[in-house]
Amino acid sequence: MKNIIFALVVCLGLLAGCSNSDHSAPKNGLQRWAANQGKIKVLSTVAMIDELVRLVGGSHVDGLTLIQGDLDPHAYQPVKGDDEKFLMADLVFYNGLGLEHGPSWQHYLSHQDKAVGIGNRLNEEYPSLILYDDAGQRDPHIWTDISLWAKTVPYIVEALSRFDPEHAEEYRANGDSLYQKMMATHEELYDKMQxxxxxxxxxxxxxxxxxxxxxxxxxxxxxxxxxxxxxxxxxxxxxxxxxxxxxxxxxxxxxxxxxxxxxxxxxxxxxxxxxxxxxxxxxxxxxxxxxxxxxxxxxxxxxxxxxxxxxxxxxxxxxxxxxxxxxxxxxxxxxxxxxxxxxxxxxxxxxxx
Ligand SMILES: [Zn+2]
The missing domain is CATH 3.40.50.1980 (Nitrogenase molybdenum iron protein domain)
Incomplete structure (x- = not known):
């Protein structure tokens, strides 16, 4: 009975989110994601992360992007319906480095084992690569350098493998292949700009x-x-x-x-x-x-x-x-x-x- 009540609350919350906000995913996409597909439900804050997750996770992952379309990720604050998405997600990936900020984000992202800040992890492992503005704020736009963004792929491999050890080898292989492709494109674009x-x-x-x-x-x-x-x-x-x-x-x-x-x-x-x-x-x-x-x-x-x-x-x-x-x-x-x-x-x- 408890489960039925919980499911009802979640469904009502999702419907309210869909009807009241443009920030929600298309209804069908969200409903598909919310349904039990036998896949790992992954919520990513921005599309650039969601794509990496899908490429690493392959057929075992069902990805959803929280901040969709042209919305400004710096200004985005979780809206009605987002709490259900966080609740339902098996894993959450976010950029960190101050991109998603504000008290609401702290509520959702901090102290959660299932939330992985790939930019924050990059900062921990390669602090010298992170840039700061004149006020000492960390620059979150790491995706604009493909070689940096590629360095976050292992964090996604690691989180998916921990959640789903059975397919760890597949995630590692997908991650390696993605990393190679990204680095090849990085070199190509570097030559072009130079x-x-x-x-x-x-x-x-x-x-x-x-x-x-x-x-x-x-x-x-x-x-x-x-x-x-x-x-x-x-x-x-x-x-x-x-x-x-x-x-x-x-x-x-x-x-x-x-x-x-x-x-x-x-x-x-x-x-x-x-x-x-x-x-x-x-x-x-x-x-x-x-x-x-x-x-x-x-x-x-x-x-x-x-x-x-x-x-x-x-x-x-x-x-x-x-x-x-x-x-x-x-x-x-x-x-x-x-x-x-x-x-x-x-x-x-x-x-x-
Ligand atoms: Zn920006």
Missing amino acids: QIPEKQRFFVTSHDAFNYFTRAYLSTSEERLDETWHKRFAAPEGLAPDSQLSTTDIQEIIDHLRLYHVHILFPESNLSKDSIRKLVQAGKEAGLDLMIADIPLYGDAMGPPGSTGDTYLKMIEHNVDILSQYLIKNRIGDDEQTATEISGNGFTTDSKL
């Missing part, structure tokens, strides 16, 4: 999500040693998106754009363009020629099914392709190109936005 002339490998986006990416793909080996690669990337908004920019925030980026001859600003797929529009306006008033790339980068969210970012590796490949395509045209110094010349070749001015 083909862009060194003086053109600078870029600006809306929020501070691409530091790991910049260190991994845009920097020179000397810059990685002396930690001067930071100059190659800047954003007006901090580690968590916040479009309330101060005049100081804007001026700092304008100075950066001028110093490094950056003419192109990249929007992010799941964020408003307000910040970069403000930068374009302020830059014009300061005499700079600025443009906004008309194809956004994927920062904190993968793309929808059928898009160029509908898998984790495609998401990073898309970013490399777009940056390669645009930065190669971002000619600087004596050879500077005007906005008129490159307009119509994949760029748009603010007047079209």
